[in-house]
Amino acid sequence: MLVHEWVAQSGGSENVFQALHDIYPDADLVCLWNDSTGRFDEGRLKQTWLSRTPLRRSKALALPFMPATWRRLANEGYDWALISSHLFAHHAHFVGQPAGFRRYVYVHTPARYIWNPELDGRGTSLPARAVAAALKPLDRRRAQEPASYAANSAFVQARIREAWRVESQVIFPPVEVEAIQAVDDWRTRLTDAEQEVLDSLPEGFVLGASRFIPYKRLDLVIKTAEAAGRPVVLAGKGPELESLQAAARDASVPVHFVLAPSGPMLWALYQQTALYVFPAIEDFGIMPVEAMAAGAPVLAQSVGGTAESVVPGRTGALIPFVSPAEMAAGAEAAMDTTRVERVSRAQDFSRRRFEERITDWVGAA
Missing domain, CATH: 3.40.50.2000 (Glycogen Phosphorylase B;)
Structure with a gap:
C-alpha cells in the first residue's frame, strides 16, 4: 500500500509519489482526495470520506479532520505501507492491521506551518499558532509509533529529530x-x-x-x-x-x-x-x-x-x-x-x- 496526503495535478511531493508508484506498480494507493486527472489508476486509488465533501477545496478547513481520518483506513490484507508525508499522512493506521505491520515513512517535511512557521507564513497567524499548539503533542506521539523514517534532505532530517524525536535516514527525492x-x-x-x-x-x-x-x-x-x-x-x-x-x-x-x-x-x-x-x-x-x-x-x-x-x-x-x-x-x-x-x-x-x-x-x- 502506498499512502499520500492528497494528490494535486502537479507538485514535487506528487512527483515523488509517482516515482514510488513506478517502483511498486502493483500496490494499492490511498490519499485524502485526488485532484489529478488520469495520473493514477482510479481503480487502485482509494480516497477518504473527505473527498466527498466540500472540505477538499480548503486544506485549512479540512485540517482539523485529517488526523482522525488517517486513523480509520480500511485494511484489505495489507502487511506494509509506504507513506509519503508532508502533513499528517504519517498518522496512517489501518483498522485491524496485523501484528508486525511494517510502516515506511518518506518525509518531505514535518508540517511547516505547525512546526516551523518561520518557514511558512501560513503558520504565523494567531489562529494557526493556536491550532499548532494543540496539534504538536498528537503529531509527535503519532510519529513515535513503530515505523522506519526517511527524510528528503539532511535539513529535514534535523527537523524530524527536533519535532518528532525520531531518527531517519536521508534519501534525496528523484529529479528528472x-x-x-x-x-x-x-x-x-x-x-x-x-x-x-x-x-x-x-x-x-x-x-x-x-x-x-x-x-x-x-x-x-x-x-x-x-x-x-x-x-x-x-x-x-x-x-x-x-x-x-x-x-x-x-x-x-x-x-x-x-x-x-x-x-x-x-x-x-x-x-x-x-x-x-x-x-x-x-x-x-x-x-x-x-x-x-x-x-x-x-x-x-x-x-x-x-x-x-x-x-x-x-x-x-x-x-x-x-x-x-x-x-x-x-x-x-x-x-x-x-x-x-x-x-x-x-x-x-x-x-x-x-x-x-x-x-x-x-x-x-
Missing part, C-alpha cells in the same frame, strides 16, 4: 535528470510559438523559475540581476505575478516573464540562461538540480536543502541573499564554475539513484 540530459538542445523540442518567445529573450539573462508565491522570493532574483547588471527572465505562474510585475517596472534592468512554461520550455531556459538564481529556503529544492542537469550555474540559498545539492566552486554558489555586493560576488562565483561539473553533480539526484535507495530501504516489501 535523465530526461533533461537526454536532449542536447531543448530548443529543438519547442513549438514554433515557444521558439519565438525564447528567441525574443536577451542574451546572458539571469533566470528565476518557480511558482510565483511569496516564500520563493523571486523579488531577490531581480535584485541579484540588478547587482550583476544582467537582464532577468522570470518563468512560472502564481498569485505573486502582479507584485513581481510591479517590481519589474521599478527594476534597473529589463525583466521578462515566461508564464506557465511547458517542461521542454523550462529545460530550454535552463540551457540558455547565464545563471539560475534560487533564493528560497527549501526542504530540498528540485529546480536547482534540474538547472544543474541542464548545465546551468546555480546561485542558491545557503540555508536549507539547496546547501546539500549545490557545491560552491563546482556547480554554483551559496549565499543568504542579504546585500547587493554579496549577490554580485555570488553571481560571479557561480558563473565561474564548469558545465561538466554541474551536469555530473546533478546525476547524484537522478530517478535511478532514488529507486536504488528506496528499494534498499524498503526491500521487496
Whole structure:
C-alpha cells in the first residue's frame, strides 16, 4: 500500500509519489482526495470520506479532520505501507492491521506551518499558532509509533529529530535528470510559438523559475540581476505575478516573464540562461538540480536543502541573499564554475539513484 496526503495535478511531493508508484506498480494507493486527472489508476486509488465533501477545496478547513481520518483506513490484507508525508499522512493506521505491520515513512517535511512557521507564513497567524499548539503533542506521539523514517534532505532530517524525536535516514527525492540530459538542445523540442518567445529573450539573462508565491522570493532574483547588471527572465505562474510585475517596472534592468512554461520550455531556459538564481529556503529544492542537469550555474540559498545539492566552486554558489555586493560576488562565483561539473553533480539526484535507495530501504516489501 502506498499512502499520500492528497494528490494535486502537479507538485514535487506528487512527483515523488509517482516515482514510488513506478517502483511498486502493483500496490494499492490511498490519499485524502485526488485532484489529478488520469495520473493514477482510479481503480487502485482509494480516497477518504473527505473527498466527498466540500472540505477538499480548503486544506485549512479540512485540517482539523485529517488526523482522525488517517486513523480509520480500511485494511484489505495489507502487511506494509509506504507513506509519503508532508502533513499528517504519517498518522496512517489501518483498522485491524496485523501484528508486525511494517510502516515506511518518506518525509518531505514535518508540517511547516505547525512546526516551523518561520518557514511558512501560513503558520504565523494567531489562529494557526493556536491550532499548532494543540496539534504538536498528537503529531509527535503519532510519529513515535513503530515505523522506519526517511527524510528528503539532511535539513529535514534535523527537523524530524527536533519535532518528532525520531531518527531517519536521508534519501534525496528523484529529479528528472535523465530526461533533461537526454536532449542536447531543448530548443529543438519547442513549438514554433515557444521558439519565438525564447528567441525574443536577451542574451546572458539571469533566470528565476518557480511558482510565483511569496516564500520563493523571486523579488531577490531581480535584485541579484540588478547587482550583476544582467537582464532577468522570470518563468512560472502564481498569485505573486502582479507584485513581481510591479517590481519589474521599478527594476534597473529589463525583466521578462515566461508564464506557465511547458517542461521542454523550462529545460530550454535552463540551457540558455547565464545563471539560475534560487533564493528560497527549501526542504530540498528540485529546480536547482534540474538547472544543474541542464548545465546551468546555480546561485542558491545557503540555508536549507539547496546547501546539500549545490557545491560552491563546482556547480554554483551559496549565499543568504542579504546585500547587493554579496549577490554580485555570488553571481560571479557561480558563473565561474564548469558545465561538466554541474551536469555530473546533478546525476547524484537522478530517478535511478532514488529507486536504488528506496528499494534498499524498503526491500521487496
